[in-house]
Amino acid sequence: MIKETFYRQPGQWSGRIDGTEEEQLRWHQRIIPVNLLAGPLPALPADGKGIALLGFVSDEGVRRNKGRTGATGGPAALRQACSNFPVHFDSQLLIADAGDIICPGQQLEEAQEILSRAVLAIRKSGYLPVLLGGGHEITYGHARGIYQHLQQQKRREKLGLINIDAHFDLRIPGQEGSSSGTGFWQLAQDARLEGIPFHYLALGIQTNSNTQQLFRIAGDLDVQYIDADAFHLQDRTLLQAALSEFIREVDHIYLTLDLDVFAAAFAPGVSATAYNGIRPDGLFLECYRNILQSGKLAGLDIAELNPLHDIDNRTARLGAAMLFEAVSHTA
Known part of the structure; x- marks a missing residue:
């Protein structure tokens, strides 16, 4: 059940009209x-597909992780940046805006639990959850909902976790509990307790953004990672081979894109900027599209958009472009 105090209904979308x-x-x-409080998502046509947009209005995890707060404005900024996109997807594709899960006060753990329930409901309705962040604490609730859906179907299929990020997000929770940097550590602990495999690939890792401890934890958990330096044309073959092998090894994919993986010139409006991050160029898009077109995507989210620090809506537009790609290439 989704608690009313943790939910905000969607508003009406508006924008330019060229015709009908x-x-x-x-x-x-x-x-x-x-x-979502009033009823289920619309039934899908027999041969149709559905995408459900859902915001996660939280930066409590960012605060706990000592980042720049302001990511609560991310979902609204992403919706606004997407509103005027032209329709280049099949008429049989339904796109629903399921509103926002919010985090009142500092109740992050409960907000994450309710987010998991919402994702589970979306998956059970046959829709692909596409979540709009919010801080990277979105990962734990989102991925848990996908795991729960697989478990309810009594499937032994493997869920692969792909994090496009400058950071591993394998921090051990501190005194305040979970944060924007603990999501994959929490998922690893859940996998160990439940006796299921932990398949995690991190793309875009920055050595200067992760401690030796985090690299050690990644090694202990058999995490696969590709650092940011590999996103150059001379390393294209190695990069694509590693990504393709990971995709082959799993049955479903949870994909999270932390906008702080990109260089600050392209993504100034994030919780933690990266002056030497990767570029959203053709090589990156090739990797991103390979994941989207794998036929295995079970959920996608865009994390860490912080409109308070954005410049000319640059980061919001970049995140929206990634959503456009997702809708265009998974439909």
């Missing part, structure tokens, strides 16, 4: 607002 013919439509004309 299919070739003239923009996203705001196709997105269906759905109140």
Whole structure:
């Protein structure tokens, strides 16, 4: 059950209108607002697919992780940046806006639990959850919902976790509990307790953003990672081979994109900027699209958009472009 105090209904999307013919439509004309408290998502057509957008309005994990707060504005900024996108997806694709899970006060753990329930409900309805962050504490609730869906179906299939990020997010929770940097450590502990494999690939890791302890923990957990230096054309073959092998080894993929993986020139509006992060260029898009087009995507989120520190909506537009790619290449 989703508690009313942790939920905000979707607003109405608006934007430019060029007409009502299919070739003239923009996203705001196709997105269906759905109140999760009032009932389930619309039934999908027999041959249709569905994507459910869901915001996670939280930066409590960022605060606990001593980052720049302000990511609570991320979901609204992403929606606004997506509103006028032209429709380049099949008419059989339904896109629902399921509103926001919010984090009142400092109740992060309960907000994450409710997020898991919402993701589970979305998956059970046959929709692909596409979540809008919010801090990277979104990972734990989102991935747990996908795990729970697989468990309820009594499947022994493998869920692969792909994190495009400058950071491992393998921190051990501190006195305040979980944070934006603990999500994959928590998932690893859950996997150990439940006796299921922990398949985790991190792309874009920065050595100067992770302590020796975090690298040791990654080694102890058999985490696969590719550092940011590999995102150059001379390393394209190695990068693609590692990514393709990981995709082959799993049955489903949870993908999270932390916008702080990108260089600050492209993504100034994040909780922790990276002056030497990767570029959102053709090589990156090739890797990103390979994941989207794998046919294995079970959930996607965009994390760490912080509009308070953005410049000319640069980061919001970058995150929105990644959402456009996701809708275009998974439909």
